[in-house]
Amino acid sequence: MTNQTSPIACIVLLLHGCASAPPAPLDAQIAATEVAERTSPEVLARALDLADLRPLGIPRPDSRDRDPNGAAFWHACAWAFEANTRIARNLWHAAQARRDGAGLPRDVSLAANTVDVAEPDRQTAVSVAFDVLGILGLGRSAAAARLADADVRHALAAVETEVWRARFAVDRARVRVAASRTRQAALAELTQQVTKDRTRIDILSDRGWVPEGSVQTTRALMARLGRTVENTRAATARARATLASIAGLPADAPALDLVTAATLGGFAPNTTPPSPSTPRALFEQRPDLRAALLRYAISEAHVRVAAARSWPEVGLGSRLQLSPDQLLTGGILSVTLPWPGAVDAAVRRAVAVRNAERARVEQAFVDAHAEITARAVVLTTAQATVTQHGPSIETATRAAWRAIRAKFTADPKELSTWNDALERRLAGVLAHIDAREAAILAWLDLTESLGEVRR
Numbered sequence: 001m002t003n004q005t006s007p008i009a010c011i012v013l014l015l016h017g018c019a020s021a022p023p024a025p026l027d028a029q030i031a032a033t034e035v036a037e038r039t040s041p042e043v044l045a046r047a048l049d050l051a052d053l054r055p056l057g058i059p060r061p062d063s064r065d066r067d068p069n070g071a072a073f074w075h076a077c078a079w080a081f082e083a084n085t086r087i088a089r090n091l092w093h094a095a096q097a098r099r100d101g102a103g104l105p106r107d108v109s110l111a112a113n114t115v116d117v118a119e120p121d122r123q124t125a126v127s128v129a130f131d132v133l134g135i136l137g138l139g140r141s142a143a144a145a146r147l148a149d150a151d152v153r154h155a156l157a158a159v160e161t162e163v164w165r166a167r168f169a170v171d172r173a174r175v176r177v178a179a180s181r182t183r184q185a186a187l188a189e190l191t192q193q194v195t196k197d198r199t200r201i202d203i204l205s206d207r208g209w210v211p212e213g214s215v216q217t218t219r220a221l222m223a224r225l226g227r228t229v230e231n232t233r234a235a236t237a238r239a240r241a242t243l244a245s246i247a248g249l250p251a252d253a254p255a256l257d258l259v260t261a262a263t264l265g266g267f268a269p270n271t272t273p274p275s276p277s278t279p280r281a282l283f284e285q286r287p288d289l290r291a292a293l294l295r296y297a298i299s300e301a302h303v304r305v306a307a308a309r310s311w312p313e314v315g316l317g318s319r320l321q322l323s324p325d326q327l328l329t330g331g332i333l334s335v336t337l338p339w340p341g342a343v344d345a346a347v348r349r350a351v352a353v354r355n356a357e358r359a360r361v362e363q364a365f366v367d368a369h370a371e372i373t374a375r376a377v378v379l380t381t382a383q384a385t386v387t388q389h390g391p392s393i394e395t396a397t398r399a400a401w402r403a404i405r406a407k408f409t410a411d412p413k414e415l416s417t418w419n420d421a422l423e424r425r426l427a428g429v430l431a432h433i434d435a436r437e438a439a440i441l442a443w444l445d446l447t448e449s450l451g452e453v454r455r
Helices: 007-017 028-039 041-050 071-081 083-101 132-136 140-206 212-247 254-258 279-285 287-308 342-410 412-450
Strands: 003-005 109-115 124-131 313-323 326-336
Touching: 071 083, 071 140, 071 212, 083 140, 140 212, 140 287, 140 342, 140 412, 212 254, 212 412, 279 287, 279 342, 287 342, 342 412
Parallel strands: none
Antiparallel strands: 003 109, 109 124, 124 313, 313 326
16 A cells, blocks of 8 residues: 555645736836836826835935926936835835745645555545744744844845935036036137137248247147047036936936036035034944944844754644544644754854954944045045135136237237147136036035934
8 A cells, every 4th residue: 555645735735825926027118218208207206206215314305396407306316216226125125025924934734645546445644734833923933033124124224325325426427517518618618719819820820920839839739629628528428428327317318418517506515514423423324334233133133043943843733534434633743853053053153144244334334434534634625626726727827818818919929928828728727627526526425424414
């Protein structure tokens, strides 16, 4: 007589375990259309609502502010559409789903056995067993629930970290686009002035009234100016593409073309952001440090999970034995004990990992403090440059260039002096713009390092 698993039991198990999610095929054309629609204020507002995670410590930007020269619009775009923030939000949802299933009892054990079906007096035994400790929320089940809860909190901290990072990434991209377009405008003005003088220089050269060496120098400087113009145009295109990527907008979004020199006026590089008063305040203000603490909490939860393996697994249920002439009932008790030494090894490993996470937290604080100190010095230096050196260089070279152009108009012998003034002006025309961009970027860097001030 042979013993085999009942096909009926297999069918029951398969039906009990069936679960599915609706298919979500991704069509390239549909995806491209959805990206193009992000330029709509209604789509932005709706996406921002869907991305609003109330437990976040960072305030949500106001999607009603649709001025591309304002910060709120771009912060809203980064919050709603930036790739890493969207990925972090979905991982947070995944962690929530895992928490919903964590700590639940183990699967119900259902078995049905029968003797050879060719035997008329065959017997069938049906048994079902439940995870007792899991139902009571004890042992391994409780530890798994605590670990899942720690995972959710860490996933939310990761969302906060990405939102904070994207906020400053989009601001830096805006500053670079605005500064690059300001350079283009300044170089266009200089090019127009040089072009006016070049006609006269060509005439003087044809008639031999100016030294050939000076003329060659002039042509070299003009070529240098043209190359600078082309390089600046390419830099603007790259900065514009970076801004589109971080904001999650299509490359032809009209808002990208509205970031101009006026955008730079929205920043206050001459101010200093408030510093945290205590190390605890720094941990509270910086999302990445809060995430580091939560990673440590996860390692602590893993220690509890490893220790919980010392609890036995207890299954309790009933058993029915059926035959043509009788029905026998009984109970089932199963106890699974961990192998000696396995729990101790797992706990020691989890404790070592926890110690490693503690070291990471401490190093993250050391790095954050060093970063703030360095960026504060960089900001102070940049502030001095933008308020003192940059404007003076721009003003001096502009005045000298204007004077030499007027003098050259009256005296062709001043071509060499004109060349010298052009070379200095070519550097000076960008000096103040470069200094202002550097100061704003330094201010953004320090502000990001200090974190969100709690109100």
